Amino acid sequence: MNLEGKRILLGVSGSIAAYKSADIASQLGKSGADVHAALTANAAQFVGVPTFRALTRNPVLTDTFEEPDTKRIAHIELAQSADLVLVAPATANILAKMAHGIADDMLTTCLLATPQSTPLLVAPAMNTQMWLHPATSENLRILQARGVQVIPPGSGLLACQDVGEGKLAEVSEIVAAVMATLGTAQTLAGHHLLITAGATREPLDPVRFLTNRSSGKMGYALAQEAIRRGATVTLVSGITNLPPPHKANLVRVETAEQMLKACLEALPSVTGIIASAAVADYRPLQVADHKLKKREGEEEVVLRLAKNPDVIAELGRRKRPEQRSIGFAAETQDLLANATRKIAAKNLDLIVVNDVLKEGAGFDVDTNIVTLVWRDGKRNALPKMTKAEVSRHILDAYSELPRWRGQF
Numbered sequence: 001m002n003l004e005g006k007r008i009l010l011g012v013s014g015s016i017a018a019y020k021s022a023d024i025a026s027q028l029g030k031s032g033a034d035v036h037a038a039l040t041a042n043a044a045q046f047v048g049v050p051t052f053r054a055l056t057r058n059p060v061l062t063d064t065f066e067e068p069d070t071k072r073i074a075h076i077e078l079a080q081s082a083d084l085v086l087v088a089p090a091t092a093n094i095l096a097k098m099a100h101g102i103a104d105d106m107l108t109t110c111l112l113a114t115p116q117s118t119p120l121l122v123a124p125a126m127n128t129q130m131w132l133h134p135a136t137s138e139n140l141r142i143l144q145a146r147g148v149q150v151i152p153p154g155s156g157l158l159a160c161q162d163v164g165e166g167k168l169a170e171v172s173e174i175v176a177a178v179m180a181t182l183g184t185a186q187t188l189a190g191h192h193l194l195i196t197a198g199a200t201r202e203p204l205d206p207v208r209f210l211t212n213r214s215s216g217k218m219g220y221a222l223a224q225e226a227i228r229r230g231a232t233v234t235l236v237s238g239i240t241n242l243p244p245p246h247k248a249n250l251v252r253v254e255t256a257e258q259m260l261k262a263c264l265e266a267l268p269s270v271t272g273i274i275a276s277a278a279v280a281d282y283r284p285l286q287v288a289d290h291k292l293k294k295r296e297g298e299e300e301v302v303l304r305l306a307k308n309p310d311v312i313a314e315l316g317r318r319k320r321p322e323q324r325s326i327g328f329a330a331e332t333q334d335l336l337a338n339a340t341r342k343i344a345a346k347n348l349d350l351i352v353v354n355d356v357l358k359e360g361a362g363f364d365v366d367t368n369i370v371t372l373v374w375r376d377g378k379r380n381a382l383p384k385m386t387k388a389e390v391s392r393h394i395l396d397a398y399s400e401l402p403r404w405r406g407q408f
């Protein structure tokens with residue numbers, strides 16, 4: 001993709017991975033972007049200002065009070081003229097400052113002066129304990145709720161010799177995320193998608209429930225991407241720990257019955273449905289209104305279950321012909337035969353099949369390995385990729401569904 005005419009503010013903070021941001025600056029510049037680097041004082045301990053000046057051919061900002069042009073206030077000028085802001089690597093410290101609006105150096109002042117409408121991406125890099133610290137998780141949650149896009153770190157051998165999560169995402173992945181954000185055409189403008197996500201939770205008594213391993217990551221990634229493409233999104237979400245995507249109309253539900261009710265309420269006003277929630281097929285037949293007690297001498301108990309409504313099949317029955325619908329199938333055997341049967345049974349246009357037993361696929365991981373299967377039998381087996389990338393493939397396919405073109 002050509003980034004000609006795009007101005008990018010590249011924030012670099014004091015991580016051992018700061019040297020990689022020189023490569024990011026170089027690659028973005030080679031793609032035509034006008035890159036302006038802003039380094040924290042600690043970043044400048046790791047990598048030299050002249051490196052960024054040479055790679056970007058622009059002044060490098062480090063000090064709020066050092067104004068290269070006396071007619072302009074550099075941090076305001078740059079923050080307001082950037083098409084995109086990327087902080088890579090983002091330290092635990094800068095994430096905390098961003099989450100709490102602290103502006104005590106050039107980079108953080110630029111970040112606070114950046115309009116809310118400018119896409120802001122962060123690529124965290126840190127020691128695993130810092131990454132897993134509740135303070136960091138909470139700061140990321142705050143930032144994501146504000147619309148900041150997080151390019152998640154990978155796992156591997158870290159500079160501190162620990163092996164674990166916290167390694168800066170690959171440079172190619174960071175550059176691709178920038179390209180995807182700047183290159184996103186508003187192909188879904190005027191559309192309203194109903195997206196379901198997460199696991200349902202079926203109560204047994206006031207403290208116990210039946211649920212499944214779905215994290216909601218796939219559905220939330222779809223919602224995020226659809227919003228970036230200009231769609232209005234109603235996100236009917238079961239149980240997840242994820243922050244809601246910025247600008248999504250979030251409807252939180254717990255049980256399959258609540259999910260169906262919320263979906264049916266949204267159905268008349270949407271142009272399409274993507275059902276990625278993992279809905280329980282059965283629920284406890286009786287829900288006790290007090291905590292069930294262990295009984296003396298009772299070595300086995302029988303749990304009677306009642307069938308839940310099939311949310312996607314019900315939506316398929318009631319939807320108007322012009323409303324497109326995409327379902328998900330988490331299978332462990334006979335993947336494609338089951339998928340083809342479900343397309344017909346649930347009146348879908350496309351089904352996304354994942355073999356949840358494969359490593360890196362399915363529940364509670366950041367990647368997925370899926371095959372898209374169309375109504376006419378056409379298939380596209382995608383390699384392992386992040387759920388954000390999978391969501392781009394799914395929404396591309398959604399936009400190209402045959403009967404969909406020119407409908408709205």
Ligand SMILES: Cc1cc2nc3c(=O)[nH]c(=O)nc-3n(C[C@H](O)[C@H](O)[C@H](O)COP(=O)(O)O)c2cc1C
Pocket residue numbers: 012013014015016017040041042043090091092093094125126127130
């Ligand atoms: C060798 C070394 C490597 C470091 N790597 C990281 C890192 O990868 N991530 C991080 O959050 N902090 C790292 N730190 C700590 C930060 O530099 C420190 O928290 C600093 O205050 C961050 O400042 P800044 O966010 O303003 O750049 C490292 C420190 C040292 C000395």
